[in-house]
Amino acid sequence: MDALKLISNSSLKSGVPVLNVGDTVRVHVRIKEGDKSRIQVFEGTIIAKKHGGIHETFTVRRVAHGCGIERVFPVHSPVVEKVEIVRSGRVRRAKLYYLRSRVGKAAKVKEAIR
Numbered sequence: 001m002d003a004l005k006l007i008s009n010s011s012l013k014s015g016v017p018v019l020n021v022g023d024t025v026r027v028h029v030r031i032k033e034g035d036k037s038r039i040q041v042f043e044g045t046i047i048a049k050k051h052g053g054i055h056e057t058f059t060v061r062r063v064a065h066g067c068g069i070e071r072v073f074p075v076h077s078p079v080v081e082k083v084e085i086v087r088s089g090r091v092r093r094a095k096l097y098y099l100r101s102r103v104g105k106a107a108k109v110k111e112a113i114r
Contacts, residue, residue, distance in 0.1 A: 008054040013076040019058055021046050021096060022089025022109045027060060027073055028081040039081055042071055045089065045109055047096040061099060063107070068100060088112045 019025065026043045044062030047070070051057055056075040061068060073080055089109035099107050 011076070012054060016075055017083055017085055019046060019049065019075070019083065019085070020088065021049055021094060022091035022112075024086040024089065024109075025060060026084040026086055027071075028083070029073070030079050030081055043086065044069075044071075045096070045099070047099055049094075061096075088114060 023046050024044070025046060026041055028039050028041055030037055031040050042060060042062070044060040046058050047061045048059040049056070050059075054076055057072050058075060059070055059072050061070045063069070073083075088111065090112035091109060096109070099109075
């Protein structure tokens with residue numbers, strides 16, 4: 001078991017910013033189309049974080065054209081190029097699933113003063 005922890009800790013990606021639930025982030029994702037690859041940006045609010053260590057993931061939600069879109073990104077995936085924190089949110093929950101049923105300004109998260 002300790003050998004598994006050593007392997008997982010050594011393969012963790014360095015330079016990952018501290019991501020918190022409620023933060024608005026811009027995720028740069030590498031997309032492969034045929035033999036070419038490009039970077040696509042997905043911006044939204046982190047509504048959940050799951051697992052930990054090498055398996056850590058975070059769920060980002062945004063509303064585009066009136067339709068809610070959620071994507072789950074592994075933190076240490078080579079597909080995720082970088083994660084920029086646009087603004088940090090002040091929340092009192094670990095999971096913000098209640099934002100799914102909110103529309104417009106009610107779906108906003110207050111900004112944390114840091």
